[in-house]
Amino acid sequence: xxxxxxxxxxxxxxxxxxxxxxxxxxxxxxDTTGVAFSQIHYGGYHFGKISHHNGMPILSEEGRQWIxxxxxxxxSFDKFRPVAEQESWLSISDRRLREAPDQSCDLPPREIVQQxxxxxxxxxxxxxxxxxxxxxxxxxxxLAYEPLLEPLRLDQITARCCVFAFLAIAFMYSGNFxxxxxxxxxxxxxxxxxxxxxxxxxxxVVSLQAIFMLVCPCPSRFVLCSKM
Amino acid sequence: xxxxHAYRPIKPSDAYASRKEREDGQLRLLFWLCYxxxxxxxxxxxxxxxxxxxxxxxxxxxxxEATKIFVQPHTKTSSPxxxxxxxxxxxxxGELRLSTLKDKIARLLYSAxxxxxxxxxxxxxxRQLDEELDSWRQSLxxxxxxxxxxxDPFQTKYPVLTGPTNSMRRIVMHLExxxxxxxxxxxxxxxxxxxxxxxxxxxxVYGGGVQSSIDLTLEAxxxxxxxxxxxxxxxxxxxxx
Numbered sequence: 001x002x003x004x005x006x007x008x009x010x011x012x013x014x015x016x017x018x019x020x021x022x023x024x025x026x027x028x029x030x031d032t033t034g035v036a037f038s039q040i041h042y043g044g045y046h047f048g049k050i051s052h053h054n055g056m057p058i059l060s061e062e063g064r065q066w067i068x069x070x071x072x073x074x075x076s077f078d079k080f081r082p083v084a085e086q087e088s089w090l091s092i093s094d095r096r097l098r099e100a101p102d103q104s105c106d107l108p109p110r111e112i113v114q115q116x117x118x119x120x121x122x123x124x125x126x127x128x129x130x131x132x133x134x135x136x137x138x139x140x141x142x143l144a145y146e147p148l149l150e151p152l153r154l155d156q157i158t159a160r161c162c163v164f165a166f167l168a169i170a171f172m173y174s175g176n177f178x179x180x181x182x183x184x185x186x187x188x189x190x191x192x193x194x195x196x197x198x199x200x201x202x203x204x205v206v207s208l209q210a211i212f213m214l215v216c217p218c219p220s221r222f223v224l225c226s227k228m
Numbered sequence: 229x230x231x232x233h234a235y236r237p238i239k240p241s242d243a244y245a246s247r248k249e250r251e252d253g254q255l256r257l258l259f260w261l262c263y264x265x266x267x268x269x270x271x272x273x274x275x276x277x278x279x280x281x282x283x284x285x286x287x288x289x290x291x292x293e294a295t296k297i298f299v300q301p302h303t304k305t306s307s308p309x310x311x312x313x314x315x316x317x318x319x320x321x322g323e324l325r326l327s328t329l330k331d332k333i334a335r336l337l338y339s340a341x342x343x344x345x346x347x348x349x350x351x352x353x354x355r356q357l358d359e360e361l362d363s364w365r366q367s368l369x370x371x372x373x374x375x376x377x378x379x380d381p382f383q384t385k386y387p388v389l390t391g392p393t394n395s396m397r398r399i400v401m402h403l404e405x406x407x408x409x410x411x412x413x414x415x416x417x418x419x420x421x422x423x424x425x426x427x428x429x430x431x432x433v434y435g436g437g438v439q440s441s442i443d444l445t446l447e448a449x450x451x452x453x454x455x456x457x458x459x460x461x462x463x464x465x466x467x468x469x
């Protein structure tokens with residue numbers, strides 16, 4: 001049975017008359033032409049809009065007044081902001097590469113990558129987040145660990161970038177399979193990010209995998225979807 | 229560019245596959261991963277999606293619907309906690325049918341074209357999308373099916389012996405369902421001004437269709453808050469990057 005057929009216990013309301021003068025009138029009944037599509041409306045009143053940056057609502061002054069009149073409190077989203085400003089991983093990337101610029105392309109011992117891959121293959125992540133095929137990824141690892149020779153090959157740079165990106169997220173599913181010190185995900189992410197400018201020129205599955213592993217939490221989906 | 233938008237079969241992980249079949253299958257998996265995130269981000273950020281459904285083959289992976297997107301115990305004696313990856317179906321970080329529905333919601337209710345619709349057209353689409361969402365909800369097994377509304381924290385309790393994958397998936401599906409309910413019916417908010425004179429006649433301040441959508445939006449929002457308070461204690465730490 002559709003939810004529309006289910007009765008609700010919600011009590012209807014009537015806004016106070018003074019707010020009806022303050023709040024902008026909604027478009028006339030049946031005519032929604034003048035309404036922008038990212039705006040938030042409630043009961044015909046304009047409350048604000050959806051942020052294109054993070055999807056959070058940004059209340060208009062009218063929306064704040066409406067909520068304040070209902071709750072008796074001043075509306076403030078300040079308490080939902082992070083307590084401390086977190087250093088973005090992009091600035092971490094720049095700082096770490098400035099500290100050790102000559103080692104930006106150095107891979108860890110291959111055994112570490114193999115252990116991480118084994119951990120991925122045995123975890124449920126391979127079905128929830130099927131970003132790579134363990135058999136095909138062996139070829140990517142082989143290519144990444146070939147010696148870098150001049151002139152540099154784009155497919156080899158892409159392979160290294162992909163391996164770094166994989167190691168950056170390996171902590172999520174490979175914890176029990178990797179011996180030795182914990183993986184420094186931020187450093188691997190920084191190294192992979194450093195190579196992105198070149199990898200973007202490579203239209204391949206490996207480059208797509210690398211980009212996806214690096215950026216999928218972020219709303220920067222343009223590169224992913226344009227390649228697909 | 230790579231061709232993942234065209235249908236390619238995805239072989240089960242425990243079945244033999246040639247290299248070409250593996251490559252084709254992996255490309256199609258990457259397509260679905262991109263598709264899931266594209267539609268989710270488009271809906272949440274009110275931006276147009278980058279992947280157009282008209283130019284993609286949206287045939288679901290073979291056997292996907294039969295799995296009902298949750299891990300099913302193979303026998304009564306097998307432990308649901310025994311989640312060997314080879315036995316798991318394709319789960320993805322989202323639900324593929326919900327992703328196609330998200331595209332419809334964004335296009336029919338929140339696009340530039342949708343802003344030009346009359347109230348009648350808008351409510352027609354709201355009703356159609358509501359029915360599609362409920363059809364999806366009904367397709368799930370009863371033990372995993374999201375509740376229409378949650379008013380009691382005890383409704384969030386769940387049989388323990390189902391494994392961490394199912395627990396996470398159940399939480400996510402509940403939150404997705406209520407989020408989409410809110411998003412669908414929130415679109416009615418742009419329509420009508422309150423009509424105090426109608427309250428005495430109809431018993432509510434708005435027209436029947438608008439009032440119903442407002443009620444459903446608020447109920448879904450309350451359900452989300454109640455659910456977040458209790459069920460998310462079971463969230464795995466790896467869910468957050």
